[in-house]
Amino acid sequence: MTALVSETPHRVRHVARGVPVSGDERSFGAGASRFVTPALDLDALVWPRSEPGPAFDTPVAEIMDVLVELGSWLERDPDGLVADALAAARRTNPLPAGVLTEAYASLGRTFTRRTMEFMIEQELGGADVLDGWRTISGTPSGREVRVRAFPARVVHVLAGNAPGVGAVSLLRAALTKGVNLFKLPSNDLYSTSLLLAGLHAVAPGHPTSRSCSAAYWRGGDAEVESVLFRPQFFDKLAAWGGEASLRSARAYVGPGFELVSFDPKTSVSLIGREAFASAESLRAAAEAAATDIMLMDQQACAASRFQYVEGSAAEADRFAAALLPRLGVARRLGSAVGNPVPADIREEVEALRDLAPYARVFGGYEGSGLVVRTEEPVDFHPENKVANVVPVDRLEDALGRINVATQSVGVYPASRKASLRDALAAAGAQRVVTLGNVPVVEAGLPHDGFYPLQRLVRWVSDEG
């Protein structure tokens, strides 16, 4: 009988305009990773354009009340649904159990009133423009003009590497009042349905709840996407992750159906020669770098991968040696011993071990951290707590490695940021942070070079 139990597929729930739907009509994957979903009822997932969305006229203050309730529900877990979702995720999500548990535990904190007020103030200049028509004075023509951040119809193609992606997407979706269909990623099948189930639990039938649907279909499934990805149903495609999610979506983007892209990103650290001033500064720089590297065990785009160290190869080796033990220390969203280093990275690192002085390798593959010092950045994409340390004569020499795919740049010490930030931005970087503070991702600040709330609404004017 044990065989039967282990072959029971995981059940993934859909949400149809606020109402959770269970079922096992469709099956995906094989073996241990097999999962079943309800039938895909496209009519139930979308909203007719002939009528306004359920929350178009719901005051933001009321929506915030509901979201705060949701946050509290997530922390209290009165129905055990959070625990269920976490248990299911632990069986299928590649993240180590500790990191995943912590990520689920912090879901509720996404929905604090202070955060929401800050977001609306920062990104839109206040709730007035969401709830009604903001008067614009001083137009050159002298006319009286009003604008509104009007709710939009958005299909979200979510990334699954961190449960926070679904949470922040829901937060933005709810505050902007539009109708939203969330396409679940196969690497996180549970967290977004959980959030919507929570919404259904705390405010059944509330317009915000009725404005959200979630479903799984295989990314790129033309039978589904060619039908849904149309201006008749949606204004925007909010897609995370680039190539994989855009493989087919690209064909559907056109007049009336625009792309809001959360592109795939790499993050790096710039460590100034001040790190070598004393044993204490070296320790501090290594600790700060480790904090940035270990975010979600390096599965997040903000997690640092390349460490450009201002100094000689020998100094870079000193830094690497100081960094290694810090990668084995448990953090809030990083494990002491995570997943082993993936085989493809291991192959490349193995080759580098025999190429001294070009390269030097610190640590092993068991998941406690691995540091590879090379003359130039490695060809592979470091992950699972693998840091690539590259010596540079001056931090400015690392600018050539910064491009539009660079998201967060952690700088040590903080005093070096001011002289570097314009050049970093010019090269394409989107976020300059004091080293060690990268994991503090604050809603309401720019994301990948734009204010998401501004992109998730339709700006409409009423002109005199």
Place this chain on the structure above:
Amino acid sequence: MDQASRALLDMGQAPELYRYAPEELLPLHLEAADAVVAERRQQVPILDRRAREAGIDRISRKSDLVPLLFPHSTYKSYPTSFVEKKRWKDLARWLTTLSSDDATTVDFDGVTDEDEWVDRLRENGHFVIATSGTTGKCSFLRHSTEDRARKADAFARQLGWPFARADGSRSYFWLGPHIGVNSAMDAATLGASLWSTPDNAFFLTDERLRLTDISRLAAMRRRMADGVATPGEIAAFEKQQQARSQALYPGIDAFIDRLLDRRNEKLSISGTWAQHLLVRDRARERGIPDGAFHPESIVSAGGGIKNVALPEDYQEQVARFYGDVVRTGTYGMTEMFQLMNRCEKLRYHLPPGLLPLVLDQAGETLLNTEDVTGEVVVGRFAFVDFAITGRWSGTITSDRVEFDTGAHCLCGRPGPTILDTITRYRTDDDTIGCAGTIDGYIRGALAS
């Protein structure tokens, strides 16, 4: 070379190559594997580290080999900058770490690109074969001069089996280039020398297939990633790439006409599926009906279906066109010198000097263990090729095979076989993450 390896390679002589029962081969396989691993550990540091980490002191069971297998990517694990910055000595140093002999003593003075680097190594007793990756990074695999001789010997025995012998009596048509350092060029050269004579061997082009063209792609990607490529530079590059992909074709009509003119003779024709369809189209233009070829002609087709629009039934179309000819089948790869031949019952047989391992998809657990007999195991194919001494030949592939451990094939010959159902394991698992690299931002001709 150790005695057991030599004995295995001496077995399986023509005309009946595959006549040994697995229980007869097993002790020799284990003895040879143990000797080879012991020797190779002294030479290849990565193998030695793997053996130490896995706690493998000697090979007494087939499963002892599993943690020691190298994936094909091992042979392109050098830093790309070694090529870009022409650090030939460093590239040789990397190659040496994966080889049984020292390639760093070679003088690389005057070498300007990786084609010349391979040429120079070959001139100095290191028979390096390259593969051209679509990513723009080539693999380099070192063999000894004796290895190459053994490969030629294996080809001489195996080509055409069991339907024909490669005895130099045919006109040979290879629908591709034959000069260059990758394994297809090597196969073209060996095939021509075995099936044909120099006067009767024809190649689509005598232009050299250059690795440099591939690494130029990598260098261009790097320049785009670094943001230093100008629009004019990209336009020129794309034009050049298009010209290159069409460059093989100016002479193709004359080449195909010559082939068709000889259709009543015994031929050996090798090409991609798309090219065979071109031959068919030209024949139709000339009013040549289907099935017009000499019945002893040998037609082989394969590969080259990436980025090519083919009709769904392309295999049937090609079969119908050539009609009643000899269709041999081989299963092999760059990493392997001894091929596997397909018998009358469409199953691939294994030469005695090849030790087959079938693993689970993850590549961690051996499925065709010593006690498994009489059933078909399905898994990832891996092998040790005892004809190769220039490097560690234990290799794990990305191929999914159905492996029949039965005592006999349907054709009556002894030994295990691989069914004619070989496919690649695919990795598109529909997971999406927000982390990624600049590679995702480079598109067009460069992305293919």
